Amino acid sequence: MDKKEEIELISGVNVLKCMRCGKCSGTCPSYDEMEYHPHQFVYMVETGNIDPLINSESLYRCLSCFACVERCPRGVEPAKVIEAVRLSAIRQKGANHLKAEQVPELIDDDVPQQLLVSAFRKYSK
Amino acid sequence: MIYSYYPGCTLKNKAADLDMYARQSAAALGFELREIEEWQCCGGVYPMAKDEIATKLSSVRNLNDAKMHGQSLVTLCSACHNVIKQVNNDMRTNEDIRTRANNYLKLDEPYNGETEVLHYLEVLRDVIGFDAVKEKVTNPLKGKKIAAYYGCLLLRPGSVLKMDDPENPSIMEDLIKAMGATPVVYPMRNECCGGYLSLEDKPAVAKRRETIVNSAKDFGCDCIITACPLCMYNLKKNESGVPVYYFTELLADALGLKAASEETA
C-alpha cells in the first residue's frame, strides 16, 4: 500500500471531494504556526506528495479543533487528513514526537492531567 | 432523576472544583450523578483514525456501564464529552468499528451506541429547564457581565455533538441569564484556546489566549466561564487579569451553595 492509500484508509477521507476553496485555511487558528496549511495537506495527499508533510512540524500544530471540519462546504474533513498523516509518521518505530522523559521540564504545577493525556495521544504511539 | 456520570481524569485532580460544584448544584436542582464504577480515561482527544479501535475502547466501556444501568451518561469536561459522544456516534453509525470493538470487548450483549450522552449543560437546559434553574437561584449574580467560552470541543463537529448551533451557540448564555447575570456575546467564544500546544509552544497559546480574552473584554465582560479544565489552564493567566471560572462554580454561587460550603469549610 502506498502512502496515499494509507492516508485515505486511516482518515476515511476522499480528498477528491475538495473544490479548492481554501476555507479550511481561512478558518484555521493554527495557520500561522504551520509550514503546510490545511488546504495543502489535502492537495498534497491528492497528488501523493506526502513525504514533506510527514517530516513537517505542521503535523503537531493542528489541534483537531474541528473548525475546518465544521466549515468545509465539501465535507472533506481536512483535520482527519492531517491526523492520518500524523499517525502515519508516529506509528513508525522510534518516531514518537513526545517522550515521557521530556515532560518534567515542559510542565508547571497547574498543568491539568487532561493536557498530558491529550498530548501523549497526539504525539506518541 | 439519576444519571450515570463520567467525571474523567482532571476532575479528580486539578479540576476538582468543576466536579464538586457540579455535584452540589445537581443535588440542589434535584438530580443525582452516579459515578461510573472503575471508569477509564477517555484519552482526552477523539481518536479519528478509522483503522484502530484500541483508543476507543475505554469510552465504549464507560458507555456500556451507563447502558447496563439503564441511564443516560452525563459528562462535564468538554474533552471527555467530545470523545465519548463521538465514539458513541461511531458505535451507532460505523458498522466496521462497532463490529471490531464488540468482538474485542466480548460484553454480555454487544454495545451498539444505545446510551444517550448528555453534557451537564444539556441536562440543565433540556431536562431541568433554565426557567426551573432560575427559580432555584437564591443569590442572583446581578450586574455581572459574563462571557461564556465554549472553545472547540463542546460544539464541534456540530453534526455529531448536536448540542447547539456550533457557530452561534446560546446554551451557556441562557444559563448566565438564568443565574441572574448578563451574558456577553463575543465572536471568539468558539475558537480553540490552543489546547495541549501549551506543552511545547507557549507563545502560540499566549497569542490565542489574548485574542480570545481581548475579544470578550472588548464586549465588556467582567469574567469568563468555561466547562473545560484545559481551556481554564490556557486562559486564566491572561494579561488583562480577567478572571476565568468553571461554569459550575458560578452556578453553585447563584444557587446559594457556595457561600454555604465556604461557611462549613
Place this chain on the structure above:
Amino acid sequence: MQRIGVFVCHCGTNIAATVDVKAVAEELKNEPGVVFTADYQYMCSEAGQNLIQDTIRNERLTGVVVCSCSPRMHEATFRKAAAKAGLNSYMVEVANIREQCSWIHKDKVSGTEKAIILARAAIAKVQLNAPLTPGQTPVTKRALVIGGGIAGIQCALDIADAGYEVDIVEKKSTIGGKMTQIDKTFPTLDCASCILTPKMVEVAQNEKIHIYSYSEVEAVTGFVGNFDVKIRKKARYVDETKCTGCGECTTKCPMKKIPNEFNMGFDNRSAIYIPFAQAVPKVATIDPDHCNMLKNGKCGVCAKICTANAIDYKQQDQIIEEKYGAIVAATGYNHIDVSKYDEFAYNQSKDVVTSLEFERLMNAAGPTGGHLKRPSDGRDPKTIVFVQCVGSREAPPCAKGGKEYCSKICCMYTAKHAILVKDHYPDTNVYVFYIDVRTPGKLFDEFYRRAVEQYGVHYIKGMVGKVAPQGDGTLMVQASDLIANDQLHIKADMVVLAAAIEPDKSARHLATMLTASMDTNDFFTEAHAKLRPVESPTAGVFLAGVAQGPKDIPETVVQAGAAASKVIGLLSKDQLTGNPCVANPDELMCNGCSSCEKVCPYGAITYADKEFRQPDRTVAIRRVAQVNPAVCQGCGACTVACPSGAMDLKGFTNKQIMAEVDAICR
C-alpha cells in the same frame, strides 16, 4: 398470423460497438411471425425510415419492431413512418437496445444476448397488438401563468401578443417579482425598475391579460388543452375595483412598525400597505397579522379616511374556477436562509448582509435613498468584503441548507455590486473572495475584468473562514489567499454574502397539483434537458425562469419567450389528438367496487348503472366503471388496482405484458 418485420439499428457505434447487430437480426429470423429482419446504421435517418416503409409495402407487414434507442427518443418517428406506409401506428414497437442495453454493458456477448431477449419481448407484444385510433379533444384557448415575476410577465405578454387570453396568478400583492428589488442589472448597468416597470404597466393595460394578484393556485385537474384550475384570491380587505392607490391609508394607519419585506426589513411599513410606488395593481392590502381592526376590532382608521370607500374588513377569500388550455410554471426563487452559516456572523452583526439586502441598500428607491450606509450605525463603509458561494456548490448532505449546484448569478451580481460601490464611492476598499469566477455570457467576462482593471476591486482566490464582529463595530474577516498561500485578516465595515438561490417553497406543492416532475432540488424538470427545455414532461405544462434552474434575467426572458411560443403553438390548435392507449373496462367482469375510481389521479373514471341480461334471461342492473378516454392519461394505475381483472389498458393489455414477460423468461 401477423407478418412482422424487425429492424436493428447500429446507432453509429452507440449500439453496434457493444451489440452484434447482425447476429441479432439473424437470430430473430427464427421468431414466430417474423418474416423479415434487417440491420441498418441509422434507422431514424430518412433512408432508415424508407427501409421500414418499403418493407411494409413489399412484405405486406402487419407489425414492426425497431430495435434502437429508447422509445422516448424515436417511437414517434417510427410510428409516423409506418403510418405513411399505411400501417397503423400502434402496430409498431420499439425494443430499447441502447439505453437499456448497449450503454450499460461492456461485454459484447452479454450485450448481444440481452438485445435479442429485449427484441423477443417486443415481438411477442406486437403479436397481440391491435390497431388503435386516437380520439380528438377540443382546446381551451386561454393560458395560465403561475408567478408574476419577469418570467411570468414576459411569458404572458408574448402569449397575449399572439391574441390569446392569459391569466397571471401572483401570490404577492403586486407583480414584478425579485426584479423589483434589484437596483441595476449586469452587464449594462441599466436600472432594473426602468426596464421592468414599463412591462408591468403593459401587463396591466393589456386587455388579453388578467392579473390575479395576492392569489394562489388551489387545485388543478384535467389535462392538456383542458385544465380546470381553482384559484384562491386571498382577502386583501380592500376592494380592488374601488381602490385608487392614493396611499392615504398607508400614511394614516397607526400600525407603522412592521418590517418592510420589500426593503428586506431595513425599514418599516404600515399594516395597510402598497409595497412600492410602481406596484401593479397599485392597490392597498391589509396585513391581517398586524391590523388592529382585523385582530381585535379596534381601529378602523383606514376605512374612515378612504374617500373611495374601498376598505372592506369583512372581505373573504374567494375561489375562482377557470379553464385553461396550457399552464406555465414561473414560480421563481429565493435565496437560502444563511443563519446556519454563522461563521459569517449574519446573525451576530447587522453589517453582515445578503446580496439581495445589499441591492436595497444601493437602490435609489431603497431605505437609504441609494446612499450606501452601514445598517448598524449609518456610517459610510470604507472597506467592504464580498463572500461568494455561500451555500452553493456544497457536498451532500448539505445539512446547513446549502445546495450542490452553482447558483449561477452570484459572480456577475457581485461584480456589479463591486463596480457600483467603486463608482459611487471610489475611496472604498472592495474585496471579493471567490473560489472560481464564472462569467459565461455575452459581455460578462469583460464586465468582471472591468471591475478588476478599471475599478481596482481586489479579487482574492480563497474563502472567508470567519467573520468576527469587533468591539469597535468593525468586522474582522479571516480568510485564505490561496495564490499567496497566506491567511488574511481584513478589518471590514461591511460583509456581503452571496447566498445560494433555491426554488420558491410553493413550487413543490404546485408540482404535485400539476403532476409535473421535479428534481431533488425542487427545480421543475424539463421534458428533455437539451431538446425540450421549456416543456414539463406533463403535457400542457411549460416552464419559465428560475423555477426550472438558476438563471439570470436575459436567460429568463429567453426561456419565458420560448415557453410562450410553445403555449401559442398549443392554443393555436382547435383539436388535440389524444392518446389511444387508455383504460378500457370489461363491463361483464366489473364488480363495481370503485377501486379504480379511487386510484385514478386524473378523475377519468366514473360509475354508471347498466342493464345486463342474466343467464336465466332476466335483466339485472349493475354498477360498472366507465372511463372518459379524453381525460385518461393511460398511467395504468387502475389496471393494477382492479381486483377482478376487468380493467385493461389499450396498447398495454395484461395479455401483452404477460407475453413480453414470457418471452423474456423463455
